[in-house]
Amino acid sequence: MALSYKARRRWSLIILLIGLPAYIVTAVTIVNLFDRPSILVELAIYVGLGVLWALPFKWIFKGVGKADPDAEKK
Template sequence: MALSYKARKRWALLILLVGMPIYVVVAVSLIDSIARLPIWAEVPAYILLGFGWILPFKRVFLGVGQPDPEATHDTDRT
């Protein structure tokens, strides 16, 4: 079942406002707990984790910044 535009917009907002801060805390804690990686290993790990959160939510964020495709526009009114 595909999500409606309104539902995707709400889910995107929830993911960004609630899920993203939680993910950042977990990612930083994970990297910190791995036996003090050297800087040359930390940077790629943070880059990988930074882009890794996008993959499961890619479909939710697609087209959210665009106008609602299902909205009816009355162009006949003057």
């Protein structure tokens, strides 16, 4: 079932307001479980976790920044 444009906009806002801070807390917690790695390893961990976080939501964010395709043209 495909989501409407408005539903995708709402879900993207919820994901960014709740999911992004949760990702940040999780990523920092995972890095802090180990002794402080070198800056490049730490950067790679954050980038990898960021990509893993964003991939499942790609279909929600796609096209959200464009005009509503369902809106009537004036």
